[in-house]
Every structure is written in structure tokens, then in C-alpha cells.
Amino acid sequence: MKSWKSKLVLMVIMVSFVLSTFLVGNHVHADNLGETDLTDGLPITAFTSSGSLVYNGDPRRFGPEKAFDNVWDENNEGFQTAATNDSKWISVDFGKKQVISKLRYKADVSYNYRYDMKDFVVQASNDNLVWTDQYTGTALGNNLIQEFAWQPTDAYRYWKILLKNSIGNTDIIMVAEMELIGVDTPILAAPLNLTAVAGDKKVNLSWSPVADVTNYNVKRSLSSGGPYTTIASNVTDVSYIDNAVVNGTTYYYVITALNDNSESSNSNEASATPQKINVPEPEPSGDRAILTVTLTTGLEKEFDLSIEEVNAFLEWYDARDTGTGSAKYGINKHTNNKGPFSSRKEYVVFNKILTFSIDEYSAQN
Numbered sequence: 001m002k003s004w005k006s007k008l009v010l011m012v013i014m015v016s017f018v019l020s021t022f023l024v025g026n027h028v029h030a031d032n033l034g035e036t037d038l039t040d041g042l043p044i045t046a047f048t049s050s051g052s053l054v055y056n057g058d059p060r061r062f063g064p065e066k067a068f069d070n071v072w073d074e075n076n077e078g079f080q081t082a083a084t085n086d087s088k089w090i091s092v093d094f095g096k097k098q099v100i101s102k103l104r105y106k107a108d109v110s111y112n113y114r115y116d117m118k119d120f121v122v123q124a125s126n127d128n129l130v131w132t133d134q135y136t137g138t139a140l141g142n143n144l145i146q147e148f149a150w151q152p153t154d155a156y157r158y159w160k161i162l163l164k165n166s167i168g169n170t171d172i173i174m175v176a177e178m179e180l181i182g183v184d185t186p187i188l189a190a191p192l193n194l195t196a197v198a199g200d201k202k203v204n205l206s207w208s209p210v211a212d213v214t215n216y217n218v219k220r221s222l223s224s225g226g227p228y229t230t231i232a233s234n235v236t237d238v239s240y241i242d243n244a245v246v247n248g249t250t251y252y253y254v255i256t257a258l259n260d261n262s263e264s265s266n267s268n269e270a271s272a273t274p275q276k277i278n279v280p281e282p283e284p285s286g287d288r289a290i291l292t293v294t295l296t297t298g299l300e301k302e303f304d305l306s307i308e309e310v311n312a313f314l315e316w317y318d319a320r321d322t323g324t325g326s327a328k329y330g331i332n333k334h335t336n337n338k339g340p341f342s343s344r345k346e347y348v349v350f351n352k353i354l355t356f357s358i359d360e361y362s363a364q365n
Contacts, residue, residue, distance in 0.1 A: 037179040038100070039068040039092050046079070048086035064090050067175045072145065078108045078176040080115075081163065088163045088173055092180060096262040097126065097155035102181035103148045105139055108174035115174045116141050119164040122148075124156035131160070141166065143176075155185065155260060188213065188264035191238075191255040196272035201247055203272045206239040210257040210264070217256045217263070218242070224252050224269065245274050286360035291331070293348055293356045301346065303331050310358055320350045327351070 046064035067079035067090055081088045100122075107116035122135040135150040159180055163173045194207040205218065216235040219228035220242065232240055245251060250273040254266040289310045293301045305313075309332065319325035330345040 081173045091160035100182040104179040106176045108176040121162040125158045190264045191267040194267045194270045196270035198272035203242045213257040221252045290359040
């Protein structure tokens with residue numbers, strides 16, 4: 001038969017188990033299923049509804065970061081707000097979107113629970129302006145670790161907790177320790193092997209694909225190293241053509257990868273200078289050609305010339321087009337309607353030429 005002392009020990013163990021189970025709400029411990037505290041080392045701020053930063057006394061002992069320093073005690077080293085009538089908040093910037101599903105909390109019992117957190121609201125935002133309620137709860141006045149869990153609806157970068165004590169907002173609020181718990185969102189890898197190829201009034205970009213990505217951002221700058229401006233978003237391919245460019249200007253590009261939770265860092269930088277592409281005229285292949293010159297008056301002049309004479313005409317025309325050479329060019333008419341003259345030349349004036357055509361042929365055929 002068990003002694004009364006054994007029964008008492010057994011009863012204490014059972015009561016402790018039931019009480020701890022009630023406090024955590026039958027939720028899985030944060031260390032299971034990949035869940036972890038995601039607040040360690042992050043910037044923590046505390047403020048009131050009037051917008052002022054607020055803590056009570058020495059920030060080294062009572063500053064907002066003391067609520068998330070992984071020290072689960074109540075020896076005057078936790079977070080304490082100032083005594084104001086405003087609503088009091090404590091906020092965490094994760095630097096990227098995170099899915100949070102649980103708040104773990106321990107009260108500071110230094111003042112017999114008078115100033116411990118009681119009613120609270122967990123909110124989240126992606127712009128630090130518009131906030132969405134995630135969980136509303138009530139903490140118990142004791143020094144046991146309590147967990148409050150909810151079904152996450154989305155990933156958010158900014159999270160904050162509205163704090164109220166048992167007597168409302170008229171006095172200080174004390175917190176020994178808190179944790180915001182979830183599964184850490186992996187940091188996306190940056191795109192690699194970005195290349196930029198210049199064309200006429202365009203730049204062709206391509207890069208290597210990144211795993212677990214929904215889309216890409218294309219960013220551009222007129223200076224190497226940025227700052228960069230996003231010129232295209234929601235790009236789902238691993239290539240992009242930038243047509244909003246000016247020939248002769250050098251552009252610098254980077255790519256970032258995105259999924260539902262985060263954006264990667266920049267890819268390597270690639271640059272290109274779009275230029276007009278001059279396609280050379282094909283050289284004649286026959287030994288003779290009919291050169292037909294159409295003047296701006298609509299008059300057509302036709303000349304039967306050797307290929308050497310046609311090439312000489314083309315060289316003059318190209319040189320004059322760049323601003324060098326004579327304004328007129330003499331074409332030998334040879335024996336064409338020579339009549340009594342020893343030789344005949346017909347001169348064409350560059351700025352009077354509307355078009356010309358060359359029809360090649362071989363005299364041997």
C-alpha cells in the first residue's frame with residue numbers, strides 16, 4: 001500500500017501536468033515541426049498610440065529588446081513600459097515576410113501580477129501602416145510560460161502586440177519574456193549569370209533560373225552600382241527585352257527573385273550600350289550592272305557600267321553620305337549615244353538623288 005507521501009507526490013505531478021497542458025492550449029511545442037523563435041537579434045521598438053517611443057527607466061534593464069532577449073526570468077531585467085494612459089505596443093521588424101503562428105509569454109511577477117500583461121492583440125503588416133489582427137487573447141497572472149497559437153493567414157514582415165495589464169492602460173506593463181514562433185522563411189538565392197546584349201534601341205537580358213521562385217524584378221540604373229529603379233515586375237521568364245532605351249546611353253541592370261514571402265538580393269550587374277546597327281550593302285557579284293538613278297524630280301537616269309564603275313559610284317555615294325567628297329559625280333556614258341563627241345559624262349548631284357538601283361548581269365552570259 002502506497003504511503004500518503006507517495007500519493008501526494010503523484011497528485012502534485014498530475015496537477016502540474018494538467019495545469020501546464022491547459023496553459024499551452026494543447027499546442028505543439030515550438031521546437032517541434034521546424035518551429036522556432038524568430039525574434040532573436042531583431043530590432044524591437046515600443047511605442048504608445050500617440051506615437052512616442054516608451055519604456056520605463058534604464059533601457060539597458062527595461063528596454064523593449066528585453067522582452068525578446070531569451071532570458072526567461074523576472075529579476076527586473078524584463079521589458080517595462082512607462083505609466084501612460086495611451087495604448088502600449090511592442091513591435092518587431094523581421095526584415096522579410098514571416099509566417100508566425102504562436103506567441104510564447106512569461107509574466108514578470110515582481111509586483112504580484114498587478115502590472116503583468118493580461119489582454120493582448122497580435123497584429124501584422126507588410127507596410128508598417130495597414131495592420132491586420134492575427135490573434136486576441138488573455139494571459140494568466142502567473143510565472144509559468146504560456147503559449148497562444150493561431151492558424152496563420154499569410155506571411156508578414158512587421159508584427160506587433162498590443163499590451164494591456166489587469167488595470168487597463170493607466171499604469172506600467174511588465175513582461176519577463178516573449179517569443180514570436182513560426183517556421184523560418186528561407187532566404188531566396190539571388191539570380192546568377194545575368195547578361196546584357198545591346199541592340200538597336202533595345203537591350204536583351206537573360207539570367208539563370210532560381211528554384212522556388214514565382215517571378216522576377218528587372219532593375220536598371222544609369223550608374224554602375226545603382227541606385228536601381230524597377231522597370232519590370234512579375235516577370236516569369238528568365239529573359240527580358242528592355243525597349244525603353246536610347247542609343248548611345250549605357251545602362252546597368254540587376255535582377256531579383258521573388259516568391260510569396262520574400263525578395264532575393266540583387267544578381268550580378270550587367271551593362272550594355274544600345275547602338276544603331278549598320279547593315280552593309282551586298283557587293284555586286286556580276287561583271288556588269290545597270291545603274292538606275294531616280295532623281296528628286298522623278299526623272300530616271302540609266303547607265304550600263306562595269307562592276308568597277310558601279311563600285312566607284314557606291315564609294316562616292318557612301319563618302320558623301322558621311323560629309324566627305326564632291327557634291328557631284330560624273331558617270332562615263334562610254335559609247336552610249338556618243339555621236340560626234342570624243343567622250344560623254346553625265347553628272348549626278350548627291351542631294352538630287354532620290355533612290356538608285358543596281359541590276360547586275362554577266363556580259364559572258
